[in-house]
Amino acid sequence: LCENELGRYMKNQGKADKREETGRMMIALGRALLFSSHQRAAVRGPLLRFYQELQVFNDRAIFDCSQTVEAVERARLEYRGSLLWMKKTSEELDPDTDRQLEKFREAQSAVRINKDKLDKLKVDTLQKVVFTR
Template sequence: MDGFVGDLLGEDSSVVARMQKKFWKTKQVLIKATGKKEDEYVVASDADLDAKLEFFRSVQSTCTELLKVIEKYQHRITRLSQEENELGLFLRFQAEHDRTKAGNMMDATSKALCASAKKRMALCAPLKRLHQEVETFRRRAIADTLLTVGRMEKARTEYRGALLWMKDVSQELDPDTYKQLEKFRKVQGQVRATKSQFEKLKNDVCQKVDMLGASRCNMLSHSLCNYQTTLLHFWEKTAQALSGIHDAFQGHVPYQFTTLKDLRDPLEQITAAQQGAPDDKVLQDDTGSLWFNPP
């Protein structure tokens, strides 16, 4: 009977301990959510961890933005190639009806533009590969690190909650009172256990973030190298074709163009001319143009 009562008392104390643990953990969550100031020494001890987390968030956000930029870039390349090809076809059509040297220039330019549009589309292949690798990196490496960060944050909350609990108990501690001293030792054991778990996950997070940064550098170096090679090849071929057109028609007299900057209604011009000269001096010829009869 005494053993049964002792088990009940032990179970009750265990339930109370769990409730107290949850209470201080919840209090720590509220402190973090409301932005209240925490112990400066505890915060300073996690400075290296917070720096790693800041870097991780940067990697996470920049990868998402990079995916969006690659998608827009591919779309713009496709549209530009289509417009360039349309311009080349237009010049080819005009060259078929123009047998002058200008027609020859339009024909040569149309070939260069159509070829440039075709070569530019080759950029989409390395960009597509880069998009796939960044997406895989985001779904696997970043997601795995994010899970570890979540477990670490949970352990840190429990550890800091235990520190709050121990601080509260220590303020009322009387070394001469056995029950209070025993309670303090139990809380101290809780702090040690939560700290051990937190330190382990803290090291895991720091190692994974370092590996994440190195993996991202290797991935971008490899993928962007292929893109750079394709881009340089495209510009070399395009510059060579356009330079050939420039050299072939060197010395050709250029056309002189006149640009109309303002268009006015002819009726307004007639009205203005009539208001600026006497009626008997404003005459109109057979072509509809105005001229003034000298006095």
């Protein structure tokens, strides 16, 4: 707005100026300022919309990252619980009984699954943190 007004003022003053060369320069400067203000006004709307979209994207990315961090915490607890379960079953393990061996294998499988889940979520979290920087 200020740029537009200054452009009009310079253009009008250039027309009113008695010195021909100075008047032409003022008119040229006024036209340049008017053109610049029109260009800025044309770009302002889309640029504001872009910034709003970027803010929404950023907010959603941060929310998604926090959800992933919470999922990592839950997966870590599950993994630790399965490790404790495997430790307990290994302490009670008697190689002669099939039931205890089956229980130990089940615990091992749970540890493996929970470890894979935790590792995948860790990588996801790292990627999202790097992406949201």
